[in-house]
Amino acid sequence: MNILVTGGAGYLGAILCTQLLESGHKVTCLDRLFFGSQPLQNVSNKIKILKDDIRWFSPTILKEIDAVLDLASICNDPKNELDPKKTLEVNYQGRVRVATLAKKHGVKKYVLASSCSVYGYQEGLLNEKSPLKPQTTYAKASALAEKKIIPLANKHFSPTILRPTTLYGPSPKMRFDLTIHKMVLSLIRTGKIPLLPDGKQWHPYVHIKDTTNAFKIIIKSDPELVSGQIFNVGDNSQNIQIFKLAQTIAKAINLPFKYEWYGSNDNRSYKVDFNKIKKTLNYKIKHTIKDGAKEVYNAIQNQTINADDPRTIPVKWYKKLLQTPSLRKELEINNILL
Ligand SMILES: NC(=O)c1ccc[n+]([C@@H]2O[C@H](COP(=O)([O-])OP(=O)(O)OC[C@H]3O[C@@H](n4cnc5c(N)ncnc54)[C@H](O)[C@@H]3O)[C@@H](O)[C@H]2O)c1
Numbered sequence: 001m002n003i004l005v006t007g008g009a010g011y012l013g014a015i016l017c018t019q020l021l022e023s024g025h026k027v028t029c030l031d032r033l034f035f036g037s038q039p040l041q042n043v044s045n046k047i048k049i050l051k052d053d054i055r056w057f058s059p060t061i062l063k064e065i066d067a068v069l070d071l072a073s074i075c076n077d078p079k080n081e082l083d084p085k086k087t088l089e090v091n092y093q094g095r096v097r098v099a100t101l102a103k104k105h106g107v108k109k110y111v112l113a114s115s116c117s118v119y120g121y122q123e124g125l126l127n128e129k130s131p132l133k134p135q136t137t138y139a140k141a142s143a144l145a146e147k148k149i150i151p152l153a154n155k156h157f158s159p160t161i162l163r164p165t166t167l168y169g170p171s172p173k174m175r176f177d178l179t180i181h182k183m184v185l186s187l188i189r190t191g192k193i194p195l196l197p198d199g200k201q202w203h204p205y206v207h208i209k210d211t212t213n214a215f216k217i218i219i220k221s222d223p224e225l226v227s228g229q230i231f232n233v234g235d236n237s238q239n240i241q242i243f244k245l246a247q248t249i250a251k252a253i254n255l256p257f258k259y260e261w262y263g264s265n266d267n268r269s270y271k272v273d274f275n276k277i278k279k280t281l282n283y284k285i286k287h288t289i290k291d292g293a294k295e296v297y298n299a300i301q302n303q304t305i306n307a308d309d310p311r312t313i314p315v316k317w318y319k320k321l322l323q324t325p326s327l328r329k330e331l332e333i334n335n336i337l338l
Contacts, residue, residue: 001025001026001066001067001219002025002026002028002064002065002066002067003020003025003026003027003028003065003066003067003068003069003219004027004028004029004030004061004062004065004067004068004069004107005017005020005027005028005029005030005068005069005071006029006030006031006054006068006069006070006071006072006098007030007031007070007071007072007073007113008027008029008030008031008040008047008049008071009029009031009033009035009036009037009039009040009049009173010031010035010039010071010072010075010173011167011171011173011174011175011208012071012113012164012167012171012208012211012212013029013031013039013071013173014039014040014171014172014173015171015172015208015209015212016069016071016212016215017029017040017043017047018040018042018043019209019212019216020216021043021046021047023216027046027047027048028047028048028049028050028061028065029047029048029049029050030050030052030054030057030061030072031049031050031051031052031072032051032052032053032072032331032333033049033051033331034317034318034321034331035173035311035314035317036311037049037051038172039171039172039173040172041172042172051333052333053094053333053336054070054072054090054094054095054097054098055089055090055093055094055097056333056334059101059104059105062101062102062105062106062107063105065102065105065107066107066108066109067107067108067109067110067111067219068098068099068102068107068109068110068111069111069113069215069219070095070098070099070110070111070112070113071113072090072094072095072098073090073091073095073113073138073141073142074086074087074090074091074138074318074338075138075175075177075314075315076136076137076138076315077177077313077314077315078135078136078138080315080316081136081137081138081315082315082318082319082338083338084137086338087137087138087141088137088140088141088144090141090338091138091141091142091145092140092141092142092144092145095112095145095149096145096148096149098110099112099148099149099152099159100152102157103152103154103156103157103159106156107157108156108157108158108223109158109159109160109218109219109223110149110152110157110158110159110160111159111160111161111162111215111218111219112145112146112149112159112160112161112162113162113164113215114142114143114145114146114161114162114163114230115138115139115142115163115164115165116163116164116165116166116204116232116234116270116272117134117135117136117138117139117142118132118134118139118142118143118146118163119132119133119134119270119272120132120133120134120135120139120270121133121135121267121268121269121270122270124271125236125271125272125273126270126271126272126273127232127272127273127275127276128163128230128231128232128276146161146230149161150228150230151228153227153228157227158223158226158227158228159227159228160218160226160227160228160229160230160231161229161230161231162211162214162215162218162230162231162233163230163231163232163233164206164211164214164232164233164234165203165204165205165206165232165233165234165238165272166178166179166180166203166204166205166206167205167206167207167208167211168180168181168205168206168207168208168289168292168293168296169207169208169209169287169292169295169296170208170295170296170299170304170305171208173311174299174305174306174307174309174312175312175313175314176307176312176313177312177313177314177315179203179205179245180205180245180249180289180292180293180296181296183245183246183249183293184249184253184293184296184297184300185300185307187249187250187253187255187258188253188255188297188300188301191255191256191258192258192259192260193246193249193250193257193258193259193260194259194260194261194262195242195243195246195259195260195261195262196242196261196262196263196264196265196266197261197263197264197265197266198265198266199241199242199243199246200241200242200243200269201241201242201266201267201268201269202239202240202241202269202270202271203239203240203241203242203245203268203269203270204234204238204239204240204270204271204272204274205234205238205240205245205289205292206233206234206235206238206285207285207286207287207288207291207292208292209286209287210233210234210235210285210286210287211233213283213286214231214233214277214283217281217283218231218281221281225280225281226280226281229280231276231277231280231281231283232272232273232274232276232277233274233277233283234272234274234285235274235278235284235285236272236273236274236275237285238285238288238289239271239272240289242266243259245289246259248289248290248293249289249293251290252289252290252291252293252294252297253293253294253297318338321337321338322337322338
């Protein structure tokens with residue numbers, strides 16, 4: 001297939017593009033390259049990279065594309081949000097634009113990388129029919145985009161919403177703002193894992209390769225099964241309480257389990273039901289939190305990942321880009337950075 005991946009040079013995109021190329025697909029990556037193009041350097045001779053923006057790219061690039069995997073977004077730190085207006089512009093209007101243009105230009109399949117963050121924090125096991133209670137602009141933008149994109153489904157255009165939960169696992173474009181990665185790094189650097197009380201908060205996690213697998217399954221699936229559908233991406237076995245998560249990580253990387261409480265009581269807790277994707281598409285995860293923690297630990301120790309690279313904390317990096325004229329200039333398109 002001829003596949004366009006937006007945000008293909010990002011944490012998830014770099015692994016997804018590489019795997020799609022390995023499976024024999026032709027891949028075009030459309031990305032602002034806010035974090036550079038080096039995450040795709042190992043496949044640079046096989047992939048077409050377009051430095052462009054989902055808000056204003058020319059739709060001619062959609063000619064002859066069979067599927068669009070829409071991953072581009074401004075990611076977010078709930079405690080430290082970037083400009084909410086820009087987040088909505090990219091993550092809501094930008095993604096709706098991609099889907100609308102894809103339909104108009106005869107693309108058959110479209111997959112949106114939404115997120116389980118649209119559920120917010122609620123009691124019980126949340127499934128695709130649960131009410132959405134997004135808490136941040138990032139989550140609200142995804143919820144709004146989903147609502148506009150699903151009704152685009154018709155017999156020629158098959159849009160699907162994937163809601164992965166928080167990811168873990170190494171990538172050439174690493175993120176150390178993700179919980180499991182933060183915990184591994186903090187055990188290495190300080191010998192302790194900082195935890196918000198009371199440690200009983202539930203949260204689901206999923207390995208990056210189990211997430212890319214979900215995208216690959218959707219593009220192969222019969223539109224009858226996936227068109228206009230929403231699927232949570234993960235597995236019920238990986239809903240875990242934070243204290244247990246920290247213990248699991250220390251054990252996996254074979255370091256003494258030490259922790260310290262910080263901040264006040266955290267009521268951000270939720271559990272997700274991942275049975276729909278399992279039952280409908282026979283989706284099964286292959287990786288555990290233990291595997292992922294070990295992989296990240298090894299990648300830090302053997303320096304295939306540079307944990308000191310400022311680009312590994314996206315919101316901090318975006319702020320630095322905005323404040324540093326030389327970096328800004330390099331990345332601006334039509335004099336616009338964000
Ligand atoms: N990482 C997670 O834990 C996680 C969990 C659930 C869902 N997701 C979703 O998966 C997708 C990818 O996330 P990620 O972790 O790889 O994030 P990331 O920040 O590593 O990658 C996003 C990419 O999008 C690009 N981008 C940003 N704005 C753009 C624009 N206007 N036009 C073109 N490109 C632009 C960036 O340059 C970057 O390469 C996102 O949609 C995110 O919401 C991620």
